[in-house]
Amino acid sequence: MSFPLVALGNPLLDLQVDVEPSYLEKYSLKANDAILIEEKHLPIFKESLENPTVKSIAGGAAQNAARGAQYILPENSVVYFGSVGKDDYSKLLLEANQQAGVKSLYQFQDSYETGKCAALITGHNRSLVTDLAAANHFTPDHLQNPENWEFVQNAKFFYIGGFHLTVSPDAIYLLGQHAADENKDFSLNLSAPFIPEFFKDVLDKSITFANYVIGNETEAAAYAKSHGLETQDLKEIAKYIAKEPKVNSQKDRTVIITHGLEPTVAVTYSSESDSFVINEYPVHALESSKIQDTNGAGDAFAGGLLAGLVAGDSLESSIDKGQWLAKLSIQEVGPSFPYPKQSY
Numbered sequence: 001m002s003f004p005l006v007a008l009g010n011p012l013l014d015l016q017v018d019v020e021p022s023y024l025e026k027y028s029l030k031a032n033d034a035i036l037i038e039e040k041h042l043p044i045f046k047e048s049l050e051n052p053t054v055k056s057i058a059g060g061a062a063q064n065a066a067r068g069a070q071y072i073l074p075e076n077s078v079v080y081f082g083s084v085g086k087d088d089y090s091k092l093l094l095e096a097n098q099q100a101g102v103k104s105l106y107q108f109q110d111s112y113e114t115g116k117c118a119a120l121i122t123g124h125n126r127s128l129v130t131d132l133a134a135a136n137h138f139t140p141d142h143l144q145n146p147e148n149w150e151f152v153q154n155a156k157f158f159y160i161g162g163f164h165l166t167v168s169p170d171a172i173y174l175l176g177q178h179a180a181d182e183n184k185d186f187s188l189n190l191s192a193p194f195i196p197e198f199f200k201d202v203l204d205k206s207i208t209f210a211n212y213v214i215g216n217e218t219e220a221a222a223y224a225k226s227h228g229l230e231t232q233d234l235k236e237i238a239k240y241i242a243k244e245p246k247v248n249s250q251k252d253r254t255v256i257i258t259h260g261l262e263p264t265v266a267v268t269y270s271s272e273s274d275s276f277v278i279n280e281y282p283v284h285a286l287e288s289s290k291i292q293d294t295n296g297a298g299d300a301f302a303g304g305l306l307a308g309l310v311a312g313d314s315l316e317s318s319i320d321k322g323q324w325l326a327k328l329s330i331q332e333v334g335p336s337f338p339y340p341k342q343s344y
């Protein structure tokens with residue numbers, strides 16, 4: 001069967017630049033974060049374009065993960081939905097997806113430009129400042145267009161970038177309900193601390209559809225805080241998320257939390273036996289001197305993990321594919337992968 005994996009997210013062009021810590025301070029940005037642009041950040045894009053280190057690279061968290069999954073899976077495995085403008089930026093994104101073998105089913109906007117993300121690099125950290133623009137105008141009817149819905153019906157696995165929670169919750173619920181009705185897999189990434197912090201209700205509802213939830217330690221901490229959990233312990237937070245209400249009772253929920261160079265935590269809750277399976281898996285550590293940048297590392301992890309899960313591998317082996325792909329991606333500029341392809 002072709003195109004088993006359907007991903008939904010915000011297609012963005014990354015303007016990646018090297019900056020000094022003082023530049024981040026000037027705009028009150030954290031070294032490692034992802035935020036939506038505010039008025040006070042507006043000059044950042046012009047300044048990034050004028051920065052001699054600027055590189056324009058295909059980005060958008062779920063789109064990066066889609067390219068990552070396709071890197072490992074057989075041809076014609078991944079479809080990606082998102083909204084873009086009719087401009088040079090979207091051409092660049094389309095080309096990057098084509099090269100990676102991802103089928104782009106973009107919704108094109110007449111009156112908005114393609115979204116962009118300033119990826120401000122200091123050492124091994126990255127601060128992401130996003131202007132969603134056209135990406136913010138995705139609507140569920142684009143999925144329901146019969147030509148596109150065919151891909152939804154044909155898919156067996158869905159991946160939602162958590163960042164899309166700020167855009168079209170209805171599109172997420174539509175795919176979530178479809179997945180639940182048909183007993184398909186539905187995965188969701190927490191994406192950034194501001195998602196659990198400021199989009200709690202949409203997140204809680206989206207998680208009801210999910211049998212895989214993926215995040216990192218800062219997102220888990222933000223989740224714990226917004227849900228009033230007393231604990232900071234990643235396993236305890238993962239257990240809480242795994243046990244949250246679920247629409248499809250036929251599938252257990254697994255929560256996977258990465259933790260930098262510390263082992264990745266995975267917790268599966270079975271409602272049938274009311275019990276948890278808790279495991280930790282080592283990362284593929286890379287010598288620090290070989291790191292190019294960490295922009296897209298988490299997406300690469302998600303992409304490798306998805307590739308494994310879609311292929312029907314065990315959780316352990318799927319997580320290992322995620323670690324492997326993340327290690328490859330941090331040796332490239334931005335959220336990219338090495339070509340010619342390396343094999344796992």
Ligand code: 26A
Pocket residue numbers: 009010012013014034035036058059060061062064117128129130132161163164166295296297298299335
């Ligand atoms: C809604 N926001 C803030 C975003 C993003 C985003 N992708 C979707 N929505 N903010 C940053 N990114 C992407 O994250 C990748 C790194 O994980 C960037 O485009 C970057 O490629």
